[in-house]
Amino acid sequence: MNDNTLQPKSFGERLREGIASFGLPRLIIAAFLLLLFIAAPFVGANFLTQISNVVNRFSWNAILVLAMVPMIHSGCGLNFGLPLGIISGLLGGTISIELGFTGAMSFVMAVVIATPFAIVLGAGYGWLLNKIKGGEMMIATYVGFSSVSFMCMMWLLLPYHSPTMVWGFAGKGLRTTISLEGFYDKVLANFLPINIGNLSIPTGTLLFFAVLAFAMWAFLHTKTGTAMTAVGSNPTFAKAAGVNVDKMRLLSVVLSTWLAAVGILVYEQGFGFIQLYMAPFYMALPAVSAILIGGASVNKASIANVIIGTFLFQGIVTMTPTVMNSMIHMDMSEVIRVIASQGMILYALTRKTEGGKK
Amino acid sequence: MNNKPSVGKRALSFLGDNLVPIMFIIICAVCIPVSGFSASYLINEIVTRMGRNIFLILCLLIPIMSGMGLNFGMTLGAMAGEIALILVSDWQIWGIPGVVLAMIVSIPIALLLGFFCGKLLNMSKGREMITSYIISFFFNGLYQLLVLYMMGPIIPIKHSSIKLPRGYGIRNTVSLLNMRHCLDDALAITVGGVKIPVLTFVLIGLLCLFTVWFRKTKLGQDMRAVGQDMDVARDAGINVEKTRIISIVMSTVLAGFGMIIYLQNMGNIATYSSHSQIGMFCIAALLVGGASVDKASIGNVFLGVILFHTMFIVAPSAGAKITGDSMIGEYFRVFVSYAIITIALVMYETKKRKMKSRLGLQLQADQAAEEAAGKAGAQG
Numbered sequence: 244m245n246d247n248t249l250q251p252k253s254f255g256e257r258l259r260e261g262i263a264s265f266g267l268p269r270l271i272i273a274a275f276l277l278l279l280f281i282a283a284p285f286v287g288a289n290f291l292t293q294i295s296n297v298v299n300r301f302s303w304n305a306i307l308v309l310a311m312v313p314m315i316h317s318g319c320g321l322n323f324g325l326p327l328g329i330i331s332g333l334l335g336g337t338i339s340i341e342l343g344f345t346g347a348m349s350f351v352m353a354v355v356i357a358t359p360f361a362i363v364l365g366a367g368y369g370w371l372l373n374k375i376k377g378g379e380m381m382i383a384t385y386v387g388f389s390s391v392s393f394m395c396m397m398w399l400l401l402p403y404h405s406p407t408m409v410w411g412f413a414g415k416g417l418r419t420t421i422s423l424e425g426f427y428d429k430v431l432a433n434f435l436p437i438n439i440g441n442l443s444i445p446t447g448t449l450l451f452f453a454v455l456a457f458a459m460w461a462f463l464h465t466k467t468g469t470a471m472t473a474v475g476s477n478p479t480f481a482k483a484a485g486v487n488v489d490k491m492r493l494l495s496v497v498l499s500t501w502l503a504a505v506g507i508l509v510y511e512q513g514f515g516f517i518q519l520y521m522a523p524f525y526m527a528l529p530a531v532s533a534i535l536i537g538g539a540s541v542n543k544a545s546i547a548n549v550i551i552g553t554f555l556f557q558g559i560v561t562m563t564p565t566v567m568n569s570m571i572h573m574d575m576s577e578v579i580r581v582i583a584s585q586g587m588i589l590y591a592l593t594r595k596t597e598g599g600k601k
Numbered sequence: 602m603n604n605k606p607s608v609g610k611r612a613l614s615f616l617g618d619n620l621v622p623i624m625f626i627i628i629c630a631v632c633i634p635v636s637g638f639s640a641s642y643l644i645n646e647i648v649t650r651m652g653r654n655i656f657l658i659l660c661l662l663i664p665i666m667s668g669m670g671l672n673f674g675m676t677l678g679a680m681a682g683e684i685a686l687i688l689v690s691d692w693q694i695w696g697i698p699g700v701v702l703a704m705i706v707s708i709p710i711a712l713l714l715g716f717f718c719g720k721l722l723n724m725s726k727g728r729e730m731i732t733s734y735i736i737s738f739f740f741n742g743l744y745q746l747l748v749l750y751m752m753g754p755i756i757p758i759k760h761s762s763i764k765l766p767r768g769y770g771i772r773n774t775v776s777l778l779n780m781r782h783c784l785d786d787a788l789a790i791t792v793g794g795v796k797i798p799v800l801t802f803v804l805i806g807l808l809c810l811f812t813v814w815f816r817k818t819k820l821g822q823d824m825r826a827v828g829q830d831m832d833v834a835r836d837a838g839i840n841v842e843k844t845r846i847i848s849i850v851m852s853t854v855l856a857g858f859g860m861i862i863y864l865q866n867m868g869n870i871a872t873y874s875s876h877s878q879i880g881m882f883c884i885a886a887l888l889v890g891g892a893s894v895d896k897a898s899i900g901n902v903f904l905g906v907i908l909f910h911t912m913f914i915v916a917p918s919a920g921a922k923i924t925g926d927s928m929i930g931e932y933f934r935v936f937v938s939y940a941i942i943t944i945a946l947v948m949y950e951t952k953k954r955k956m957k958s959r960l961g962l963q964l965q966a967d968q969a970a971e972e973a974a975g976k977a978g979a980q981g
Contacts, residue, residue: 374954375950378953578750
């Protein structure tokens, strides 16, 4: 008798606990996306096309979201300074084209050239973040902004000459958008693509992400990776255990910056264009909210968070315009995207969990 | 033992404390002659911009006082001001009555938004700035929802000059032609070709007096105590959470007024973008004036506005003259605004850390002394 009355209660409690650990906003977003998928066929959107769109956008953005992981692990918080890494990637991409590489080679060279930039800029950025422990996120935001606006001047001043990239009439200064046709447009996506009717899966891009994600997972399980996580969860303890806290944080920032550089190159190969000037300005925010939607917090993140988060976020970004438009004839997608993504960041920032950071 | 620091050291520390304004004075000193603007044009522009911006920047002082850092959430107040102005211009009330009515209408909206903002910031103590920064984005989404979809069907908007052709939502720009300069032109005097908007400056003066007076009130003292140390303030019987919310609410309401003054000078509302950059520019101007995250005075506001806007006026044409490309100057001033905020934030954080480690050493020394004294006592 007693058992019977207790049983549903404990189940309800368990459910509540489950919701609490999963996070209410996350649940709402997942439910909303599910609703969109269910509603899609009714409003005349092709289900397979929708799936392909979501998967494609997932493949463009996943690495940028992955770039969040190392800095969260080392306790540097959310990397709002992602644009710095993006700039390294942009430098790599433009220089590779300037040097005359084409096709798949231009992508390889872009990654190769971007690497030293990412290491140098990332090291400087990491050094700065080590000086200001505790205030990382705000300063990271402004480091990103300053570097983007600084590069706005540089794109005009640097001696680029390739006719595919500079303004036609002036002969100098890079264009705001550069087409990648003939260069690394879809180089990864066209590797073993799956095309069945309306369904198209960019296998190459997904594989590339899988390799990097696996490498990240493996790295976090090495001795260095464990030390990095220790620094993030309890710096005092890590220091006592003989870990060089500053060095670990620096390493994580460099890693994050490099991943952002590669991430933007992968994004470009999917998108087909290089976007310069103010384009990288707000690119950190979608990546930040994606990983948070995936279940990460300010000081905890896993590869699963990256995959779930990117899928949910990009799902909403791709699905809302089509479904909402045909349903209520109102394009509210932009507003919904802003409210959902910023709301998610806000939710994460107002959680009390600070870990061992004091 | 000579406790007084040497002249050189003092000069160095003065330089270090005022690094940002000094850098700006140098930039302005280089750019003004290059730009080739006449002195009267420059002074006219700066006086106009002072009238336009100072009220908005002054609203940042109160949250700094209560230790909540630079209030990026002032954007919320700006939104409240804009909503009020849209409504008032739909009601076709113009001139000074329109401005006054807009201010009155903005108060309840700003109170509500400020209260939310304060609540959220109380949940994220220690990272108020990044949170208030994200809050401004989040509420921008809600603002768009309100202005783009609800104004029309839910909130009645009559005039088609404001409404989008599709029947709901507000146009990209709302003209305030009948309200333009109505505060600035009332009581304006011209001194040597420079138009001085006296009424606007009187309002600014009143706010300055209010700020000075407010610091001395019980509530102002409480805020400063909370800003110094929340735990100590709580032990002293101050309701920390409430005090912090009040400080944000005050800032938001004042920002609403400031935005209305700003927009009556501009003469139109860019419905979806007027408020988005306002927080950034106000904060940059305040920091240029030598303020930091935890300390700001009215003097910083005035100096900051003058220096920042001088740079803003002269940089594009100076950049065009130096590099031959007009866009360089545009990008340069944007870069400088962001770089200034970055530098100021970095300086504040490093100073905070230094203070902390110094405090730690002090505590350690005290403890050692105490232990030694205890030992001596035990032996004796």
